[in-house]
Amino acid sequence: MRHPFATVAVAAMLLATGCTSSPEKAAPPAETSKAPTTDYSVWTAGRSTPIADPLYPEKGNAGLDVLHYGLKLDWKPDARVLTGVATLRIRPVAAAPEIRLDFTGLTVDEVTVDGKPATGTVEKAKLVVPAPVVADRPVTLTVSYHGSPKQVEMPSHRGDASEGIGMRSSKDGVLWTMQEPWGALTWYPVNEHPSDEALYDMAVTVPPGWTAAASGTPGKVDGNTFHYASTDPVAAYVTTLAVDRYKRIEQTGPRGLKITNFVVPKTDDRYLSTLKKTPQLLEWLEERLGAYPYPSAGALLNGSFSAMETQQMLSMGRESFRRADLRQFEAVLVHEYAHQWFGNSVTPKTWTDLWLNEGFATYFQYLYEMRLYGFDKAYLEKYLRERDAELRREVGPPGKPKAGTFAESNVYLCPAAMLKELNDALGDKKFFALTTAWAAKNRNTNQDRAAFIAFVNAETGKDFTKLIDSWLDSPKTPA
Template identity: 40%
Template sequence: MTRSAGLAAAAACCLALAACAGQASGGAAVPGGASSAAPTSSPSNTAAAGDLAIARSDTRADSVYPELGNPLVDALHYGLDLTWAPDADRLTARETLTFRATGDAPQIPLDFNEQLAISSATVDGAAAEVSVEGNDLTIAHPLVAEQQYELVLEYAGSPASAPAPSQRADFAQGVGWSTTPEHETWTLQEPYGAFTWYAVNDQPSDKALYDFTLTAPAPMSGVANGVLVSSTTEGGRSVNTWHLAEPAASYLVTVAFGRYQHTDLTSASGVPIQVWADADGDPLPGDTAKTPDAIDWLEKRLGPYPFDSFGVLVVDNDSGMETQTMVTLGDSPYSLSEAVLVHEAAHHWYGDTVTPADWSDVWMNEGMAMYLQGMWEAEQEGTTMVRKTDEWAAFESDLRAESGPPGAFDPTRFGDGNIYYGPALMWQELRERVGERKFFEVLREWPAREANGTADRREYVDWIEQTTGEELSDFFDAWLLDPDTPSRD
């Protein structure tokens, strides 16, 4: 996730929440393996059982936001058929969720907002009663451990955003679904908020495959993650279908309806890139024409881009988010800068293909994306990462004091600068400690090793220790859990 500009001394950065843009607390600015195989299932809103092994997750209850998500559900595939009516700001939807039960239970628990009315629900073809209270959806159908189920919901209503657990200015509009005064829509949902527009297991440990069918009155059209499979206009309606071939956490999903034009680009290695921008504006706003350069720069340091495609979706807000394969960027000079493009694209290695299993480990995403953004900025400025991190160190202790250590942050201050800058300083200290060869081996090998998976701090630190041959538990504990900034060598 990316963040908007802040302290004059600070480098621009982002919360791509794990890459979103906004005003960092304390005045500091924060940003938010080989190419994957061909899609494992045909573009459809239902999925064959044999195609879903890649989406099997080891779910868990989140330690920071336990009220969202339920480890009983392992979502495997979401088929979302969404129709947007801008004249009434109304969403009509048919959702097909294929999931695995991880245990026995008398009912199915999901996250969903009561402002959307469910008109029909079936489980494996049989009608089921539903109950929605607040953001909790329960479906009256028993579950048996390790059995697979297909839930089909039909619902409609006017989605709205939910309150965000953050003090950042760019979170003031909330998380989840947003509708603009022009009746266009966009979604940003880190650390949660997908429940505002579809029934979901809204936690980072559960990754799933997605297919989208997006319908709107022409000339509006729908944009989502993955590859655009088909685009038609008939009877005054546009229909775009999108297929995401690799599993994604719910916070990395994006859907937007608006009047768009799109431009095709390609990276030096052949990654197809699309830029979706306002139909009446610049087709390549800001630095988006440099998107291939950002991918090229990252591939030289991290290895091959880990997905089938990359895209940039420009929307009417002030944030940036590393939504998987189709980053969502606000229409502002900072959000559309090359520095933010580097940050958000970096999240596709750190945050998207390998995702934190628990929100206490969001530092794994933001710290590395911030560090890589700093490396890119240092090259542009003709300076060094030592000098760059010295600048960051001047204010990092204030961020830590205000919002908590990066690995044990204040849950009401999600996305503050503490999860960006402290871990970025930590990576520079590790680089100096283990040397260039081992450090860049760690950078490249981790996302390739954990492609399409999730991990927590213990797993990550254990692997880094094995890879470097160093005992680093105390080092990571100090940087991630101590209330005071560790001394730097």
Template identity: 35%
Template sequence: MPRSAGFGPVVVLLVCVLAGCDGGVRGVAGAPGVRDPYFPKSGNGGYDVTHYGLTLDYEPRTRRLVGKAEIRARAEKDLSAFNLDLKGMGVRSVEVEGKPARFNRSGDHELTVRPRDDLGGGDVFVAVVRYSGVPEVITDPDGSEEGWLPTEDGALGLGEPTGSMAWFPGNHHPGDKASYDISIAVPEGLEAVSNGELRRKTVKGGRAVFDWHVPEPMASYVAVMAVGKFGIRRSEAGGLPVYVAVDPQEAAASGAVLGRIPEVVEWAELNFGPYPFSSTGAIVERENDAGYALETQNRPVFPGVPGVELLVHELVHQWYGNSVTPRSWRDMWLNEGFATYAEWLWGEDHGGDSVQDVFDALYEGDYFDKKADNDAVWDFPPARPPSAARISDSPVYERGAMVLHKIRQTVGDELFHDILRGWATTRRHGNADTDDFTAYVEKKAPDEDFSGIWEDWLYGEGRPAAR
């Protein structure tokens, strides 16, 4: 087509102004949250983290933490900016792909990063955040505390549901899992225990540096950092490394139960399939250092000496919760219902009540000592907690486990066993929601009708009628 005389340069200039002719990507800002139904501002949109490299230095005397986070991620669309979750800490600098990036803080925990050059969809990039300060203790909607908890001889970093943003920047939602390398320097004489495997420990200039490596995907809420005077025990469970860290005050009383970790892992592998990670173990703090036990990946945290049932519960979370991770916080029953059912199975296999006896006691209101606790099982459906403050309440645990037993009653022991193992295997190191699970069960038993279980036990209000 012939060029129109007189207007060509003007048209080209106008197009460049409107569309951009500098050869760069015209991106948009990533969302500051992923619209989780209970924690809508947690996590961030527009990218997927594949690896965290954390370099930390902690001084218990002043409670000051100095950190550098190298975050490798993939842009899921063209981005002019993206957010990270980081609460309280001061940010010194941010780089993206080796170039200084502009950044600002807004809201309770949003760190907005504007790279010098826009990121194209599909691009893999590295962001480096240098930060420091006194990490905060975060109070959950249910009143429990997480984040960075100071202890008498160090600190304990716990993350469920949002506490990890107190000690490192990231995409803090269970839907985004990544591998980790965590290096931390602490005063010589203290231990620093984290997830994965301890690659090396070096001591120089009065500082001990611990380098931990997590090769498998991990949600940030099950990341842990425990600094203190721990006794360290190393052993094996069928060739699997077992790394246990115990506060000296708890050492004598905890020996017997922690010695059963290989037995519990072997039993769990028979029921749920191969152990999904490259090491296991436990961290035992003093009784008042945390208000709860937590299934931190590779080695759960216990405040004081756990009973064997609690040990079973937290270790089985390595399959259900840590390997098969909920897509959103609404799906917590897929963690807690499974781990609670594992406690019942352990009892059934080790001379205790049968699972059916436990189910009947809960249904009849005879399980707990207090009537209020028995009534609380029916407060809401396990798949629909009414608020963020209720995602760890009894219906998520006990009634969630009862849903699993209703499936067992329907399909029989052999197929139920296949469902437990198959679910853990099919979704290994991934994310899943309730719809994924119900579809999986229906596929495994296509001749059965599960609609009553889903309607009455999983989503129904109140105590279902006996059938």
């Protein structure tokens, strides 16, 4: 996610410092997938080790490991009704008398477990299916549902927190979602925690003239049904879906990488020149982080006041940049693309280590802005230390976040300042070799602070434990 309060460059910042009844049930989407399989080994890449979150223990279920989500969705813009059939391939981690997942705001129509009828009730943002499960004996849960998605509250004081998080639709039927730390629960049943990553297949049916854009690799279009697949594991918060009257623009990136951008003609014309720079932006990142970790890239424009690193398909809120210098849009593209390495490919085990995502993305954004705006390392050092001191007083250190201050500025800038200290100590060559190795050797895994420190010390042959811990935990800016 982009920086919550600062959409301007570092240089500019320093100078300026400043359940309602359910709608009528819609027709279910057409069948689009092949006959179901009981060979769960095909989803091995979606195997995870779920854990309970210390900040938000009410979200997610550490007793379930979802291997694969098959989502067949139908969106009716005129009625603003979403109809879905979600098929979840689940590996129970522990025996339990029921299947419990995150889900809210939509009406459950039908539930089956391994093809047999079951019941499912939704209460307090949980879908509960009273079907006993046995550890490591996989089950298939299918849930049919419908309704108008409703956003939920974001536990933060961020400027964009008032929007709410999850899926929303506008009066004209346009649909989109922003959802960190959660929000996928507003449009499909999900184990909503970053420690449970899964594979995805989506088939989204929309009326003629509309286009569905989603996370994953764009696939075939069958009439008005759009397909997307994620063959690398995905955390629920970086899934996305948007439906609008999009125009699809394709490019080729480094090493033949397919890039697909979705824009609304006329509405998004001012962003086209910057989006066309995507191959060059990815080349700049690859020089410092190694090969882009996914088979496709791209971005969609939506009506949000934020931006999000949704996997393989960035979600860029046009309202953030409508009156902004386009260089800000370019810098935030770099930030969200950097997240494909940090946060998406290497994902934190719990939300306590959000700094592992945002610190890296912010630091690489700042490095890019040095080139974009023309300021030097001394200027960046001065800005980081001054702002770091303010944020530690206002919000606290980044390594000890509070449940009510999710993703506030301290988990962006303060760890970015720590990474600059590490960069200064190692020099560019060794630092970029370190960041490249971290992303490559931990690809498609969940990591935490202890793993990062151990990795840095092993790779460099030096003990940086004190430096990293002090920058993450100290109430004041380290000397």
